[in-house]
Amino acid sequence: MHLSRRQIVLGALVAGTFAGTPLRAQSGRLSVVATTGMIGDAALRVGGDHVEVRSLMGAGVDPHSYRQTRTDIQAALRADIVLWHGLYLEAQMEEFLLKLGQRGTAVPVGENVPRQERIAHEDYVDKFDPHVWMVPQLWAYVVNGVRDALSAAAPERAQDFAANAAAYQAELTRLGEYAKTTLATVPPSARVLLSAHDAFGYFGAAFDFDVIGIQGISTESEAGLSRIRTLVDMLVERDVQAVFVETSVSDRNVRALVEGAAARGHAVRIGGELFSDAMGEPGSYEGTYIGMIDHNVTTIADALGGRAPERGMQGRLAAAS
Known part of the structure; x- marks a missing residue:
C-alpha cells in the first residue's frame, strides 16, 4: 500500500x-x-x-x-x-x-x-x-x-x-x-458592514451592525454571479456608501461589487482595508491584537459617517496614505 x-x-x-x-x-x-x-x-x-x-x-x-x-x-x-x-x-x-x-x-x-x-x-x-x-x-x-x-x-x-x-x-x-463608544457614532441607517467574507458576525452582534460577507464564514466558499447581483441590488436599495476589503482575502469580489453598483448609477467607495483573519506586519502597532482591532474600529467608523480619532484609540495607528 x-x-x-x-x-x-x-x-x-x-x-x-x-x-x-x-x-x-x-x-x-x-x-x-x-x-x-x-x-x-x-x-x-x-x-x-x-x-x-x-x-x-x-x-x-x-x-x-x-x-x-x-x-x-x-x-x-x-x-x-x-x-x-x-x-x-x-x-x-x-x-x-x-x-x-x-x-x-x-x-x-x-x-x-x-x-x-x-x-x-x-x-x-x-x-x-x-x-x-x-x-x-x-x-x-x-x-x-x-x-x-x-x-x-x-x-x-x-x-x-x-x-x-x-x-x-x-x-x-x-x-x-x-x-462601543466610537461605533455608536455611526448613524444607525449607515451601519452596514460589507466585506470579502463573513468574518464580522460577532462584531455585528456586539456593536449593532448588519454584517454581510460576499463569501461565507470560510474563505473556501465561493461567491457566484447571482450572489454578486443580489448584493449589488442591496447596495443600491439601501444606499450603502462604502464597502471594505480585507488584508487576507482577495479584493476581486469587492471590486466587482463596486463596478456593478457603478453600472447601476450608484457610487460606492472602498472604505478601507480591514484586518479579518490576520494582523498587520510584525513590529507595527497594527501587528498587535489591540492595534488590529483599533484599526478596524477606527476605519469602519470613519468610512461610515461616524467620529473617530484620526490615529485611533492610542494615537498610534499608521497615518492614512
Missing part, C-alpha cells in the same frame, strides 16, 4: 518518532508555537519573559486554507506547547493539531469561549463561527485559555502568567469601551 508523505508524517507523529529536543532545554524559556498571529500576540503578552513564541501564520495569511509546512511540523513537535484556535478555523491543519493534542502538547484556546456565546457555523453542523477575536470581550476568554495552558506547561510561573493576563485584560476592557 502506498502512503502519502502526509500520512507518513501523521503516522510518525502518533508513534512519537519526531519528538526532537524541546527548545526549553536550550533557552530556559517555555517554547510556544501559535497558529495565528492573534494567539501568538496573546501568548507573548501573558507569557512575558518566560516564553519564546513562534506564530505559524503571518500578516496577510488566510488561516482557513493554510496547510502546515515541514518546517511548521518540526517546530510544533519540538515546542513545549502548541496553541491553536480551534472552532474549525485551521480547517486544513485540524488533523495534525488533533494528533498533537493526543500527545498533550496542543491546546485549542479559541474553544475557551462558552458555547452560548458562539455563533453557529453556516456551512457545518455542530461547528461555530471561529472569528471570536473581532470582539475584545470574547477575546478575553481566549486570553484566559492561553493563561491556563501556559500555567499547566510551566506551573512554577503560573503566578506571573496570572498577573500578566490580568494587566492585558484591563487593556482589552479599554479597547472594548473604545469600540
Whole structure:
C-alpha cells in the first residue's frame, strides 16, 4: 500500500518518532508555537519573559486554507506547547493539531469561549463561527485559555502568567469601551458592514451592525454571479456608501461589487482595508491584537459617517496614505 508523505508524517507523529529536543532545554524559556498571529500576540503578552513564541501564520495569511509546512511540523513537535484556535478555523491543519493534542502538547484556546456565546457555523453542523477575536470581550476568554495552558506547561510561573493576563485584560476592557463608544457614532441607517467574507458576525452582534460577507464564514466558499447581483441590488436599495476589503482575502469580489453598483448609477467607495483573519506586519502597532482591532474600529467608523480619532484609540495607528 502506498502512503502519502502526509500520512507518513501523521503516522510518525502518533508513534512519537519526531519528538526532537524541546527548545526549553536550550533557552530556559517555555517554547510556544501559535497558529495565528492573534494567539501568538496573546501568548507573548501573558507569557512575558518566560516564553519564546513562534506564530505559524503571518500578516496577510488566510488561516482557513493554510496547510502546515515541514518546517511548521518540526517546530510544533519540538515546542513545549502548541496553541491553536480551534472552532474549525485551521480547517486544513485540524488533523495534525488533533494528533498533537493526543500527545498533550496542543491546546485549542479559541474553544475557551462558552458555547452560548458562539455563533453557529453556516456551512457545518455542530461547528461555530471561529472569528471570536473581532470582539475584545470574547477575546478575553481566549486570553484566559492561553493563561491556563501556559500555567499547566510551566506551573512554577503560573503566578506571573496570572498577573500578566490580568494587566492585558484591563487593556482589552479599554479597547472594548473604545469600540462601543466610537461605533455608536455611526448613524444607525449607515451601519452596514460589507466585506470579502463573513468574518464580522460577532462584531455585528456586539456593536449593532448588519454584517454581510460576499463569501461565507470560510474563505473556501465561493461567491457566484447571482450572489454578486443580489448584493449589488442591496447596495443600491439601501444606499450603502462604502464597502471594505480585507488584508487576507482577495479584493476581486469587492471590486466587482463596486463596478456593478457603478453600472447601476450608484457610487460606492472602498472604505478601507480591514484586518479579518490576520494582523498587520510584525513590529507595527497594527501587528498587535489591540492595534488590529483599533484599526478596524477606527476605519469602519470613519468610512461610515461616524467620529473617530484620526490615529485611533492610542494615537498610534499608521497615518492614512
